[in-house]
Amino acid sequence: MHKIIQILLSIISVSLLFDSLYASSSDPAPLILSCGSTGGGKDADGRKWDSDSKYFTSNNSTSEKATYQDPSLPSDVPYMSARIFTSEATYKLPVKSGNRYWVRLHFYPSTYGSLDPADAYFSVVAGSITLLKNFSTSVTAQALTQAYLVKEYSLAPLESDFVNITFAPSDKHSGAYAFVNGIELIPIPDLFDSALMVGFSDQPVDAKAANLQTMYRLNVGGQYIPPNNDSGALTRTWYDDTPYLYGAVAGVTNEADKKVEIQYNDLPDYVAPVDVYRTARSMGYDKNLNRNYNLTWQFQVDANFTYLVRMHFCDYFCTKVNQRVFNIYINNQVAQEAADVIGWASEQGVPVYKDYAIFVSDGKGDEQVTIMMNPSVTADPPPEYYDALLNGLEIFKISDAAENLAGPNPEPSEMLIKAEAEAAAKASEAKAFTSSTASNVKLISGAAGGAAAFGALAAICITVYVKKKRVPGTESHTTSWLPISGFSHTAGSKSHASAASHLSSEAQCLSRRFSLYEIKQATKNFNESYVIGVGGFGKVYKGVIDKTMKVAIKRSNPSSEQGVNEFQTEVEMLSKLRHKHLVSLIGYCEEDNEMCLVYDYMARGTMREHIYKGNNTPLSWKQRLEICIGAARGLHYLHTGARYTIIHRDVKTTNILLDENWVAKVSDFGLSKTGPNMDKGHVSTVVKGSFGYLDPEYFRRQQLTEKSDVYSFGVVLFEVLCARPALNPSLPKEQVSLADWALHCQRKGILEDIIDPQLKGKINPECLKKFAETAEKCLSEHGLERPSMGDVLWNLEFALQMQDNGDGSGHSSRRAGSNVSEEVAPRLDLNSLSIGSEHELDQDSDDMNAVFSQIVNPKGR
Numbered sequence: 080m081h082k083i084i085q086i087l088l089s090i091i092s093v094s095l096l097f098d099s100l101y102a103s104s105s106d107p108a109p110l111i112l113s114c115g116s117t118g119g120g121k122d123a124d125g126r127k128w129d130s131d132s133k134y135f136t137s138n139n140s141t142s143e144k145a146t147y148q149d150p151s152l153p154s155d156v157p158y159m160s161a162r163i164f165t166s167e168a169t170y171k172l173p174v175k176s177g178n179r180y181w182v183r184l185h186f187y188p189s190t191y192g193s194l195d196p197a198d199a200y201f202s203v204v205a206g207s208i209t210l211l212k213n214f215s216t217s218v219t220a221q222a223l224t225q226a227y228l229v230k231e232y233s234l235a236p237l238e239s240d241f242v243n244i245t246f247a248p249s250d251k252h253s254g255a256y257a258f259v260n261g262i263e264l265i266p267i268p269d270l271f272d273s274a275l276m277v278g279f280s281d282q283p284v285d286a287k288a289a290n291l292q293t294m295y296r297l298n299v300g301g302q303y304i305p306p307n308n309d310s311g312a313l314t315r316t317w318y319d320d321t322p323y324l325y326g327a328v329a330g331v332t333n334e335a336d337k338k339v340e341i342q343y344n345d346l347p348d349y350v351a352p353v354d355v356y357r358t359a360r361s362m363g364y365d366k367n368l369n370r371n372y373n374l375t376w377q378f379q380v381d382a383n384f385t386y387l388v389r390m391h392f393c394d395y396f397c398t399k400v401n402q403r404v405f406n407i408y409i410n411n412q413v414a415q416e417a418a419d420v421i422g423w424a425s426e427q428g429v430p431v432y433k434d435y436a437i438f439v440s441d442g443k444g445d446e447q448v449t450i451m452m453n454p455s456v457t458a459d460p461p462p463e464y465y466d467a468l469l470n471g472l473e474i475f476k477i478s479d480a481a482e483n484l485a486g487p488n489p490e491p492s493e494m495l496i497k498a499e500a501e502a503a504a505k506a507s508e509a510k511a512f513t514s515s516t517a518s519n520v521k522l523i524s525g526a527a528g529g530a531a532a533f534g535a536l537a538a539i540c541i542t543v544y545v546k547k548k549r550v551p552g553t554e555s556h557t558t559s560w561l562p563i564s565g566f567s568h569t570a571g572s573k574s575h576a577s578a579a580s581h582l583s584s585e586a587q588c589l590s591r592r593f594s595l596y597e598i599k600q601a602t603k604n605f606n607e608s609y610v611i612g613v614g615g616f617g618k619v620y621k622g623v624i625d626k627t628m629k630v631a632i633k634r635s636n637p638s639s640e641q642g643v644n645e646f647q648t649e650v651e652m653l654s655k656l657r658h659k660h661l662v663s664l665i666g667y668c669e670e671d672n673e674m675c676l677v678y679d680y681m682a683r684g685t686m687r688e689h690i691y692k693g694n695n696t697p698l699s700w701k702q703r704l705e706i707c708i709g710a711a712r713g714l715h716y717l718h719t720g721a722r723y724t725i726i727h728r729d730v731k732t733t734n735i736l737l738d739e740n741w742v743a744k745v746s747d748f749g750l751s752k753t754g755p756n757m758d759k760g761h762v763s764t765v766v767k768g769s770f771g772y773l774d775p776e777y778f779r780r781q782q783l784t785e786k787s788d789v790y791s792f793g794v795v796l797f798e799v800l801c802a803r804p805a806l807n808p809s810l811p812k813e814q815v816s817l818a819d820w821a822l823h824c825q826r827k828g829i830l831e832d833i834i835d836p837q838l839k840g841k842i843n844p845e846c847l848k849k850f851a852e853t854a855e856k857c858l859s860e861h862g863l864e865r866p867s868m869g870d871v872l873w874n875l876e877f878a879l880q881m882q883d884n885g886d887g888s889g890h891s892s893r894r895a896g897s898n899v900s901e902e903v904a905p906r907l908d909l910n911s912l913s914i915g916s917e918h919e920l921d922q923d924s925d926d927m928n929a930v931f932s933q934i935v936n937p938k939g940r
């Protein structure tokens with residue numbers, strides 16, 4: 080068999096030789112290999128992966144399937160199958176001589192067969208370049224809190240028709256083995272040229288023939304760009320830069336006006352996609368502030384390597400030279416004095432990039448690349464604006480003299496270790512509590528995270544958190560008691576408050592800061608008659624700001640520590656999120672021990688009070704459907720629209736609010752969870768949320784995924800249909816929990832018996848069927864069986880269409896979330912309005928323990 084393969088390979092080799100001799104103009108084809116799989120398959124992006132079997136030779140290799148599928152994996156292919164090597168083995172891959180390539184290696188550390196994931200220690204050599212050495216996938220994944228790892232390298236043009244990629248288990252670790260889940264070999268244009276060595280401008284570094292590893296690739300001031308949306312089919316991933324910002328002032332993000340067209344002129348468009356050049360971060364509008372701070376990013380890197388720093392610029396605002404002139408520093412050395420993007424590009428909206436090289440020597444502690452920018456004020460005449468600009472940033476590691484690119488395994492930060500110990504302790508507490516299912520509690524280390532942060536220490540947020548020092552001259556003018564959020568494993572626990580630091584500078588930038596005086600003016604000195612709700616956080620007041628703007632003001636109860644954390648989380652979350660179906664945070668106030676959040680006023684209060692609580696005319700079925708669709712859109716955005724998956728954690732009908740036009744808005748992010756690299760991941764965490772809506776799987780396994788929100792939303796859907804609370808302890812035992820009871824009735828086919836009497840006969844049967852099936856699927860026992868919020872949304876829209884068609888109303892094409900107030904105008908009772916109200920729950924809490932076991936142990940499902 081192996082002989083045959085070898086013969087085949089030599090035939091291929093000969094034919095490729097012919098190809099390269101006689102058809103050298105033909106484009107080399109990319110190789111995308113799913114290792115250890117027999118047939119290959121398609122990934123979530125629709126890319127086709129082939130089996131690796133015809134490209135490698137070894138006597139001691141096996142192909143295995145992973146035994147556990149982490150919910151953060153983007154797709155089965157290539158992660159669920161692996162090629163395992165117990166001795167050295169080589170892939171022999173055809174390349175086009177003289178062409179540069181990406182090599183991407185995909186690793187999913189999991190249990191394969193009887194092998195311990197902790198024993199995977201190996202090296203990888205491509206051609207003559209060492210890519211990885213003593214590489215432990217499990218140590219690395221833990222330190223980066225990622226479920227899977229993607230490493231990207233760029234191999235210099237080879238003078239050969241093959242490249243050998245050799246995997247060798249470490250001989251320093253007994254029982255070591257090597258594995259790989261996926262290999263990509265993608266031909267790319269010559270992306271690199273020469274770069275100026277910072278500090279030695281007369282010594283250009285020639286990167287044309289360099290072998291590099293991608294460390295960071297950021298769309299500065301913009302959003303995550305997936306491989307499919309990259310330019311030139313280079314399938315690069317571009318990340319948001321916010322986790323890497325350093326210091327108290329983070330500048331502002333902005334986007335090119337629609338009228339400005341980005342013109343590449345002489346620059347090939349594969350250099351970076353338009354979205355990179357259309358967005359940027361600049362210093363802000365305050366000239367004096369800008370003079371006195373540096374816009375700063377910081378990156379963790381390995382010592383003893385030279386790094387190529389590529390900065391992408393495109394000024395879509397200025398039109399003339401000497402309008403925006405700035406200095407660039409790398410590791411405190413001048414990289415570029417008096418940078419003037421218009422000067423370089425000669426025109427508005429024309430991209431340019433600049434390459435700099437910096438050697439990072441071995442110092443104490445962690446090695447970093449720090450990039451700083453400040454306005455050049457010494458120019459004569461001085462520039463029109465005191466500002467700096469950056470659109471995109473890439474950092475590559477250049478191989479050293481020994482043709483090595485491998486660095487040491489990253490070490491988990493102290494904070495991560497501590498947070499994990501805490502989570503484990505909490506889990507065992509909870510385990511004792513829910514003893515019946517204790518054996519199922521499985522803590523996966525940290526937040527299993529997501530997409531590729533190229534060896535680049537994506538745990539950077541944690542590191543920044545731990546190390547955050549004051550940069551001289553950037554003393555923030557807001558003395559705040561707020562801890563930074565970034566990465567909170569344990570929001571709501573003590574450790575957080577003790578590690579108090581600052582509200583992230585980004586949040587400060589994005590939201591307005593109110594003085595206590597303004598707040599007191601707005602609420603007539605917190606007059607009780609302005610109270611519109613009471614929550615765990617404190618009281619909610621209505622008020623008027625700027626004479627005309629109606630707002631809702633959440634005032635924290637200073638004695639509640641929970642409140643502090645939730646306040647902080649909420650500012651951090653909401654200040655970055657803007658969406659039609661999310662309640663907008665207008666600003667915050669922190670002064671004299673008062674902390675307040677200022678929101679858009681939601682004139683019609685909570686969804687619940689329009690269904691069964693409160694004295695409102697119950698909503699029509701169609702209105703309810705449209706509100707559900709709006710809320711689903713908001714949640715779908717939280718799960719997928721932002722760079723990081725955000726899990727709401729407390730989805731319920733009192734957290735869905737309605738504005739004067741009946742547009743549903745999701746509110747109350749006090750319990751939300753995210754992680755800097757938690758791309759569709761899950762977090763091990765202390766169980767929070769509201770009884771009656773809690774995902775049983777989350778409860779048992781302490782593992783939070785976005786599917787926990789889907790579960791809670793399923794309860795909301797039944798609540799809307801049946802017009803009763805999620806928990807009603809006064810009912811007979813089997814009916815207490817709406818989730819259990821509705822599922823029971825749905826499965827018995829008697830759901831119609833329990834729907835809201837007001838709706839009887841008014842729901843199109845097809846629509847009801849679709850709606851109930853969707854809700855039922857949301858309540859599936861296992862997260863994996865539940866639909867995504869996107870699917871839920873689609874199904875609800877479909878249900879709405881069925882209702883429209885059945886209605887005979889004729890207006891079937893109207894979109895969800897549109898203005899429905901022309902249809903029905905229920906009586907509005909201002910006194911019953913509340914925002915984020917939780918008092919109903921408090922009333923019921925006496926009976927909570929009685930129903931507790933029912934939720935935890937959902938028998939009869």
Ligand SMILES: *[C@@H]1O[C@H](CO)[C@@H](O)[C@H](O)[C@H]1NC(C)=O
Binds near residue numbers: 081136137138
């Ligand atoms: C596999 O082992 C056989 C005999 O043990 C040997 O002849 C053959 O060359 C080996 N193949 C490889 C690829 O090492």
Ligand SMILES: *[C@@H]1O[C@H](CO)[C@@H](O)[C@H](O)[C@H]1NC(C)=O
Binds near residue numbers: 137138139166
């Ligand atoms: C395969 O493994 C066995 C035992 O682990 C070893 O003796 C043998 O040399 C290996 N074969 C190759 C080709 O490395």
Ligand SMILES: *[C@@H]1O[C@H](CO)[C@@H](O)[C@H](O)[C@H]1NC(C)=O
Binds near residue numbers: 206239241
């Ligand atoms: C690749 O490895 C094979 C042996 O496995 C060796 O004969 C060949 O010379 C290597 N090719 C290159 C380009 O290193």
Ligand SMILES: *[C@@H]1O[C@H](CO)[C@@H](O)[C@H](O)[C@H]1NC(C)=O
Binds near residue numbers: 303304305307308
């Ligand atoms: C990717 O490109 C498609 C098509 O242009 C667009 O619809 C989509 O929003 C883009 N996705 C992101 C995350 O930019």
Ligand SMILES: *[C@@H]1O[C@H](CO)[C@@H](O)[C@H](O)[C@H]1NC(C)=O
Binds near residue numbers: 382383441
């Ligand atoms: C960096 O190089 C110095 C001098 O060669 C060496 O002493 C040190 O151990 C190296 N550091 C790392 C992290 O490899």
Ligand SMILES: *[C@@H]1O[C@H](CO)[C@@H](O)[C@H](O)[C@H]1NC(C)=O
Binds near residue numbers: 370408411412551553
């Ligand atoms: C900005 O950084 C440069 C380089 O480290 C430093 O010389 C300068 O003083 C800094 N400016 C301010 C205002 O901190």
Ligand SMILES: *[C@@H]1O[C@H](CO)[C@@H](O)[C@H](O)[C@H]1NC(C)=O
Binds near residue numbers: 215251488
């Ligand atoms: C290999 O990596 C492990 C884990 O990071 C480390 O403890 C060990 O010292 C490394 N061994 C060598 C030889 O570098």
Ligand SMILES: *[C@@H]1O[C@H](CO)[C@@H](O)[C@H](O)[C@H]1NC(C)=O
Binds near residue numbers: 603606607608
């Ligand atoms: C609160 O407002 C009401 C009505 O505007 C007023 O009668 C009352 O005196 C105010 N209470 C306080 C404590 O100012």
Ligand SMILES: *[C@@H]1O[C@H](CO)[C@@H](O)[C@H](O)[C@H]1NC(C)=O
Binds near residue numbers: 901
């Ligand atoms: C909704 O309808 C009302 C009354 O017809 C109108 O005043 C309001 O502007 C509409 N809002 C939107 C968002 O269309």
